[in-house]
Amino acid sequence: xxxxxxxxxxxxxxxxxxxxxxxxxxxxxxxxxxxxxxxxxxxxxxxxxxxxxxxxxxxxxxxxxxxxxxxxxxxxxxxxxxxxxxxxxxxxxxxxxxxxxxxxxxxxxxxxxxxxxxxxxxxxxxxxxxxxxxxxxxxxxxxxxxxxxxxxxxxxxxxxxxxxxxxxxxxxxxxxxxxxxxxxxxxxxxxxxxxxxxxxxxxxxxxxxxxxxxxxxxxxxxxxxxx
Numbered sequence: 001x002x003x004x005x006x007x008x009x010x011x012x013x014x015x016x017x018x019x020x021x022x023x024x025x026x027x028x029x030x031x032x033x034x035x036x037x038x039x040x041x042x043x044x045x046x047x048x049x050x051x052x053x054x055x056x057x058x059x060x061x062x063x064x065x066x067x068x069x070x071x072x073x074x075x076x077x078x079x080x081x082x083x084x085x086x087x088x089x090x091x092x093x094x095x096x097x098x099x100x101x102x103x104x105x106x107x108x109x110x111x112x113x114x115x116x117x118x119x120x121x122x123x124x125x126x127x128x129x130x131x132x133x134x135x136x137x138x139x140x141x142x143x144x145x146x147x148x149x150x151x152x153x154x155x156x157x158x159x160x161x162x163x164x165x166x167x168x169x170x171x172x173x174x175x176x177x178x179x180x181x182x183x184x185x186x187x188x189x190x191x192x193x194x195x196x197x198x199x200x201x202x203x204x205x206x207x208x209x210x211x212x213x214x215x216x217x218x219x220x221x222x223x224x225x226x227x
Contacts, residue, residue, distance in 0.1 A: 081129025
C-alpha cells in the first residue's frame with residue numbers, strides 16, 4: 001500500500017472534487033452493492049469508517065463543509081445516533097466482543113431510515129438519528145429532507161462488509177498501538193473487536209480510500225483507488 005502525505009483539509013477538497021465530478025462521482029465505487037441511486041436524479045452516499053478513536057466525524061465535517069462551498073446539499077449522519085438500547089447492547093455483558101460487532105448498532109434502522117429514502121425513487125426524507133445512548137431514550141429528532149442530487153455522509157465504526165450502498169468509502173485506519181493509546185481505558189476492550197474486524201472484513205482492502213491516522217497531525221492516504 002502506497003501512502004501520500006496530505007492535510008485533512010486537502011483530503012476533504014480532493015474527496016469533494018471527486019464527488020462533484022460527474023464523470024467519476026456517480027456509480028458504485030465500493031464494490032459492495034450496485035450504486036444505482038446515484039446520478040443526476042438520485043443521491044450520493046459516502047461512508048467514512050473508523051473506530052471512535054479515529055474521529056471520523058472530523059473528516060465528515062470537513063468534507064461536508066467543502067461540498068457546501070461547492071453548492072451541494074449535504075446531510076451528515078453519525079452511526080452513534082443509531083445505537084440500540086442498552087438492554088440489547090449489554091444483554092451478554094458490557095464488554096462482549098460479539099455483541100459489539102453485531103448487535104450494538106441498529107443496522108435495520110439505518111437501512112430503513114437512512115439508506116432506503118435515498119434509494120432510487122426514494123423520498124430523500126432521512127432520519128438523522130434515532131437513539132441517544134446517554135439518556136437511553138429515543139431522540140425524537142425530526143426527519144430531514146435531503147434534496148435530489150444531495151450527498152449523504154454516514155460516519156462511524158464497522159461500516160464496511162455490511163453491504164451498505166455507498167458510492168464512495170473511506171477507512172480511517174489506526175494501528176493497534178495507536179488505537180489503544182487514543183481509546184479511553186474503559187473502552188479498550190473494543191480493541192479485540194476491531195482486530196476481528198480487520199481480520200474478517202479487511203477494511204483497508206474494501207475501502208476506496210484508506211487514511212493512515214496514527215498521528216492525527218500528520219495523516220497520509222492512498223488517494224482514491226477506484227472511481
